[in-house]
Amino acid sequence: MDIQAYIQSGVIESYVLGVADAQDVAELQRLRFEYPEVEAAIAACEAWLAATANAGAVPVSDNVKEQLQHTLQHEFAPAAGTTAANQTSLLKRMNKVRYFAAASIVLLVVSATINVYLYQKYHQANKDYIALMNERNTVVADNGLYQTRLRQMQDRMQLMAAPGMLKVSMPGTPGKEGNLVTLFWDTHTKDVYVLANKLPKAPAGKQYQLWALVDGKPVDAGMLGDCTDLCQLKPVLKAQAFAITLENTGGSPTPHLDQLYVMGNVKS
Amino acid sequence: MKAVPTYTEQELVRSLKLREQAAFSYLYDHYSSALHGVIQQIVPDPDVSVDVLQEVFVKIWRQIEQYDPVKGRLFTWMFSIARTTSIDTVRGKDWRNSQKNNSLTDDLIPLAGATQPNPIDDIGLRKMVHSLKEEHKVLVELSYFQGYKQDEIAQMLNIPLGTVKTRLRAALLLLRQQVKL
Numbered sequence: 492m493d494i495q496a497y498i499q500s501g502v503i504e505s506y507v508l509g510v511a512d513a514q515d516v517a518e519l520q521r522l523r524f525e526y527p528e529v530e531a532a533i534a535a536c537e538a539w540l541a542a543t544a545n546a547g548a549v550p551v552s553d554n555v556k557e558q559l560q561h562t563l564q565h566e567f568a569p570a571a572g573t574t575a576a577n578q579t580s581l582l583k584r585m586n587k588v589r590y591f592a593a594a595s596i597v598l599l600v601v602s603a604t605i606n607v608y609l610y611q612k613y614h615q616a617n618k619d620y621i622a623l624m625n626e627r628n629t630v631v632a633d634n635g636l637y638q639t640r641l642r643q644m645q646d647r648m649q650l651m652a653a654p655g656m657l658k659v660s661m662p663g664t665p666g667k668e669g670n671l672v673t674l675f676w677d678t679h680t681k682d683v684y685v686l687a688n689k690l691p692k693a694p695a696g697k698q699y700q701l702w703a704l705v706d707g708k709p710v711d712a713g714m715l716g717d718c719t720d721l722c723q724l725k726p727v728l729k730a731q732a733f734a735i736t737l738e739n740t741g742g743s744p745t746p747h748l749d750q751l752y753v754m755g756n757v758k759s
Numbered sequence: 760m761k762a763v764p765t766y767t768e769q770e771l772v773r774s775l776k777l778r779e780q781a782a783f784s785y786l787y788d789h790y791s792s793a794l795h796g797v798i799q800q801i802v803p804d805p806d807v808s809v810d811v812l813q814e815v816f817v818k819i820w821r822q823i824e825q826y827d828p829v830k831g832r833l834f835t836w837m838f839s840i841a842r843t844t845s846i847d848t849v850r851g852k853d854w855r856n857s858q859k860n861n862s863l864t865d866d867l868i869p870l871a872g873a874t875q876p877n878p879i880d881d882i883g884l885r886k887m888v889h890s891l892k893e894e895h896k897v898l899v900e901l902s903y904f905q906g907y908k909q910d911e912i913a914q915m916l917n918i919p920l921g922t923v924k925t926r927l928r929a930a931l932l933l934l935r936q937q938v939k940l
Contacts, residue, residue: 501928504935507831509839510902510927512909520830533831536935541793541834543884543938548792549799555809556787559816560780566820568778 497522498532507536647684647721655679659733661755663689672753674701674733681726683712685735687719690752693737700738702746703730709746732756768833775823783820790834791816794841800885801845801904811848815841846906887934895930902927 505511506519523529560567650656655678663670671688685701693699699715701724712733713724734754736746764781766774774782795812802808818840826836888899901907901915909927913920 499932501930501932504931505928507835508903508931509842510909510931512924515924537832537835539935539938540838541832544793544797544834544838546938547796547800547884547886549796549808551791551795551809551812555813556784556791559787559813560784562813562817563783563820566778567780567783 494522494526494528498528503529503532503536507533507540650684650721651675653677657757659755659757661733661735661753663753664751667752670753672735672755674755675721676727676730676757681728683724683727684721685715685718685724686721687715690735696740697737698740698742699735699752700742700746702734702736703727704732704734705729706731709734711742711744714742730757769828772823772826772828772833775820786819787816790837793834794837797838797841798845801842802848807848808845811841811845814848815844818844842903843906846904850906884934887937890937891930891933895926895933898923898927899930899934 502511502515502519506516511519519529519533523533651658657676657678659674659676661672661674662668670690672690673686673688675684675686676682677684683701683703687699690699693715701712701715702709703712704710710727710730711725712727712730715722715724715735732755734746735752736743736748737750737752738747764785766782766785771782771786775786791812794815795808798811798815799805799808802811815837819837822840826833830836884903888896888904891899897916898912901912902909907915909923910920913923916923
């Protein structure tokens with residue numbers, strides 16, 4: 492087949508312009524794959540058609556495009572780039588959210604653990620603190636007590652060591668030798684103080700009573716009462732000896748001598 | 760202002776198949792006036808030709824899947840749609856009736872270029888057709904502008920099919936040679 496004659500016959504133009512019949516089209520489709528010259532000739536004719544159409548172009552009013560886009564508005568895909576970008580950013584955002592969620596949960600767990608630990612620490616510390624406070628209060632109270640006692644003792648020492656203070660030792664009477672009471676008698680003020688060194692505790696309903704023996708007669712010198720150490724009793728103007736008996740609570744006008752516990756003479 | 764994308768023909772076809780509006784917009788901007796010219800040479804009425812143009816673009820949009828790059832360039836495919844849609848409009852019943860009313864003397868199917876003063880006679884293929892001799896011109900009219908098949912033309916003109924084919928090819932070759940690009 493003379494391919495150049497074929498190309499120059501005008502069959503390609505009839506094909507490109509769309510007026511070739513089915514037989515011609517079939518033949519041309521076969522030959523274009525067989526001969527690159529035919530393919531090239533078709534391409535050249537197509538270029539000519541496009542250029543010719545451009546040369547004969549007739550402008551269209553702007554609203555035609557708008558009408559077309561309106562007609563096809565539901566057939567357009569959402570702009571691909573934007574969609575992809577949106578999806579990417581959405582994906583990024585979701586990843587971020589996931590990351591933060593995971594981080595938040597981890598932080599929450601860590602925080603909760605620390606909270607529990609710190610709460611336990613706090614609880615223990617609080618208990619320790621309360622215990623210490625109680626201990627301290629006890630110590631402070633004890634301290635106050637000791638200070639008071641110390642002051643009392645100092646006062647008594649001053650009292651006992653004061654000038655003009657007469658000391659009367661009152662040992663136990665026969666049968667009650669284990670008892671001992673010491674009496675301090677201020678010769679200036681005539682005040683009497685009694686220190687029960689060793690004396691049994693008075694039974695219920697009973698009290699120890701001090702007697703001053705003045706010229707052989709017992710004179711009431713006061714009740715020892717609940718006083719535990721150095722007790723101040725009634726002032727005694729004159730006495731040669733002192734004695735203590737156990738009497739009914741409130742005291743007796745005269746001593747029951749069978750209940751005599753201790754007795755001592757005043758050394759003058 | 761939005762950036763206007765530029766496309767190679769391959770990219771344009773791919774984007775059209777992805778239903779991208781930007782691609783359609785580009786297609787319209789670059790080809791509407793050329794296709795409009797092709798349509799107007801077959802459908803002279805400007806109002807009708809604009810309707811045809813819209814129809815053509817809707818067809819291009821909806822039939823883009825059928826376009827096969829192996830068979831030719833995109834423009835050739837679109838040109839084919841424009842031409843056949845124009846001829847369908849011209850040969851449609853309504854159009855033919857209205858033409859008959861306008862030109863009562865024509866009992867044959869009117870020859871667009873020959874029977875009516877055409878304002879666009881001086882452009883494109885139409886202009887070139889006028890320079891052809893009569894025996895070529897009538898074949899181009901009937902086949903290209905009116906869409907008759909070659910065997911139909913052979914019957915209408917009472918000449919052998921081989922002669923129609925040879926003369927038509929020669930006529931088209933002459934047309935092409937008038938515009939060396």
